[in-house]
Amino acid sequence: MNAYIHESIAGMKITQGFVREDLNMNILTDVCTSVKNSWFDAVAIMFLMWPSAENISAWTMSLLYSFSVYLMAADPLVTLGTVIAFAGYVGRFWTPINNIANTYNTIVINMSYMERIFETIDEPVLIKDVKGATTMRPIAGNVEFKNVTFSYDADMPILKNVSFSCEAGDTIALVGRLVPGKTTIINLLSRFYDLDSGSVKIDGVDIHGVTLKSLRSQMGVMLQDSFVFSGTIMDNIRYSKLDATDEEVIAAAKAVCAHDFIMEMEDGYNTEVNERGSRLSLGERQLYRLRVRCWQILKF
Template sequence: MARNKYDIDESLETEFSFEQLKRLGTYIKPHRKEMIITILIMMLSSALGMLTPIILKNIMDDYIPNKNIRGVVFISIALLIINLVIVINLRIKISITTKLGQSIIHEIRSDIFNHLQELPFSYYDDRPHGKIQVRVVNYVNSLSDLLSNGIVNTITDLFSLIFIVAFMLFLNIRLTLICLCGLPLLMILIFVIKKRQRVAWQISSNKSSNLNAYIAESINGIRVTQSFVRERENIEIFNNLSSNYSSAWMNAVKYNFLLWPAIDNISTLTTAAIYVLGVAWIDQGISSITVGVLIAFTGYIGRFWAPINTLASFYNSLLTAISYLERIFETIDEPVLVKDIEGATTMPDIKGKVEFKDVTFSYDEDAMILNGIDFTANVGESYAIVGPTGAGKSTIINLISRFYNIDSGQILIDGVDINTVTIKSLRKQMGVMLQDSFIFSGTIMDNIRYGNREASNEEVIRAAKTVCAHDFIMGLENGYDTEVNERGSRLSAGQRQLISFARALLADPKILILDEATSSIDTETEILLQEGLAKLLKNRTSFIIAHRLSTIKNSSCIMYIDGGQIMEMGTHDELMAKKGYYHELYMSQYSFLNDDEIKVEESIF
């Protein structure tokens, strides 16, 4: 798919609507008490600030002409107190809005992360993980300023604007109308750039997503990069993606920077007009305009355009945030394709009988992966699945755990359709070890206990001994308390697989699923491992995909899969006697050995 590449821009599948802003409001609603308190505090500060030009008018028109020094001192003290109250209110506002913004950010990020935990494998198969990560971290962080200050400042400035216009009208209607003449010009500019600005920020977010995706991919593949001396080529790709992001960002902020210079220019023009006309009207002896009125009015002009500038900044922030909100809500709205059906019941204690009845499955409509799979694995049986690459082996075991939904047919465990039970109750009774032996950052003990959080230290150690991991673990500097890095980079591939094996076994499952579980383990260790597994597999139904066919020759049944169908199935001896697909695959693996050497190899296992 196109969006599965770092150099392809993502496309939104839904158009933006103001319903998404309302949806953002649902995160703000629980904090409305703090929001209201903050707004009231700022409105008080705004109202107090409106008094200053009126006070200056009285000083210019009354106190100074009448040489009322005592009155000037009194007014000065009052102005000092007013400014102190405004400063204290601003400090309270900053404290409340910072906590408020971060609380909302945390809630949005939690919703995204929680939803990501429920999305099926297919979601992660379709897109680079870096493009997912950028939404959880960068895009949500980009909303911080909008939520912390933008909303409160906007509401406060709207009320301030009302107060200012009221005071200006009180002082002089003519001058007020002159001041308001600049607003239509500003509205026209906003209308012209609105659509272009939103598109520009969408493009910027796409380029940021591409860059983040490539960085994540490069870090994960750094060993391959250095092994094949690809550093220079990777740097060129990075520089190209970074340059594209830089250009897109500069183009987007260009529209942001159009507003405040426009506001400053309009403000300057209207102020100049008021000075010119105001002075002319004073000379003409118009009684309603005095020096004090003109000074007070010019004081209000600055206050009039300041909140408009803030509103324009909020508008810019809003358009920027919209491009991120679209991505955030798109992620949260991503359908959970694999989920509990309505009325799903808890899976009873599993005994281990597994049935596939005419199961078909495809990742997309154009590529059928499994077509009419039928088999029954009885309790305690071990089923090995072999076949060429891409035949559908891993798909079968993924369907048993309901990592994907089947297209048609049924999968039954102990006669219960797994589609009718809760996913959690199903997977809790399975032990799964996939090809990717993922190790989390933390201690060895924590990684093994990941499959059973209630397990004691003794049970963890017992599981490690069963899979022959105990000796190498005790050879580490702190034994089971040794800290390992993300993805277990300090451990060898074989060691990571042994830990993952212990993790799966510790869950004490009735159904055990092993996908290439021994592919990175040396032959000597695998011999010991097979001895430990012989006891473990007893009375457990197991499904095994193994690279070395000699390791599965004792399985209860071996299925050869090709083209999404079971081409043949039976025991090792039965299939070898048929001299069919399995026989050909088995012999090709040992074509370099003579008959005596094959017997020696087989006798090991």
């Protein structure tokens, strides 16, 4: 239910643009009804368990006292003190069971939370430093793809024996149809994925054998998603270099032509942009996305 609500709010403009408000409301109603029915079932079980445990406990004590009267009449060694002591032990036995019955619903909910938490914790890390990985030396910028083959799905290869090289200082444009491949090459260069075969080398060093931190800390990658964190513009530009001075941040913004529109905001670089940059227009977010280039300038 929460996932559907989040998706609907995030895609509100698309929903309104295609006039799907009524349809989405019907879907949400069905989801909420399912959640409500599941909750009622859980509550019914909870209310059934507590009286059941209490009734069994009461019947146990009643049978104990009834049988004790018979024993006391038949065997003089069974005294009233013995019966009371045994009843006390029985009561102590049933107390934790009654407590569990009272908190059954809470226990079940917490168990479901723990299941989700451990699912996340147990999720395997697919891309990690290989054994014996070395630190990437300062990058000059020579890149070589050699017989690179890669696929997101084993049955659908994206790249087949791709080979090319570029020298430091070159500007390369990857142009093509709206099919996977162009962004994939950038992802492989940053080692967000591992190759099926072949190698990617930077300055003659195979990036598969270096640590991810030493590799990515020397790169500035500007992907298609224009993600802006909540906070000030200054905080976002300084995201990758926390010790950057205000003068360095402003100089980096000027280098990517972002300074002018930033200064038009009411508080300049100290303007709060809200979550995901909701205060910025799409065009401003796309320009503001150049903060990745700002990070690169701040680094180097």
